[in-house]
Amino acid sequence: MKTIWVLAALLVVVLATLAWVVVRRRSADAASAAADKPQSLPSKPPTKRPPDTWGKTVVVPDPAKACPAVLAIQGKSFPNDDAPRLPLSACSVATCQCHFVPAKERRASPERRSQADRRAELRFEPGKEGDRRSGKDRRRKGYDWHQTI
Secondary structure: OHHHHHHHHHHHHHHHHHHHHHHHHHHHHHHHHHHHOOOOOOOOOOOOOOOOEEEEEEEOOOHHHOOHHHHHOOOOEEEHHHOOOOOOOOOOOOOOOOEEEEEEOOOOOOOOOOOOOHHHHOOOOOOOOOOOOOOOOHHHHOOOOOOOO
16 A cells, blocks of 8 residues: 555656656747847837827828818818718718828917926915906806806
């Protein structure tokens, strides 16, 4: 009976050694394969849009070969999420060549906000100069839904 336990223990040791050799060989193969690959620099995550654009503009290369639906929106700019799919559903041209180009930023001046938010200068306290509040506090009385804006 003792012989069976000794043989079982010996079998477990042999299987564990075999498993260790296989794992070690695989890790060595993976390391050599990684060493053979040329090292590439880490890439930057892709940006959603170029910084000087804000959306898409419809471009019609040849207006003579364009459908009336796209001619109506030719040159118009759309935010990236609201741009229609091309070709338009009402397109009557067999091979539509219309496409989008990035819409250029039209603001001439840089952003008005600076590193530190400038709201500290704009305080609207009762009785102080520059207080633009009307005195009607809609939060205390509830909102007047019939009031026109």
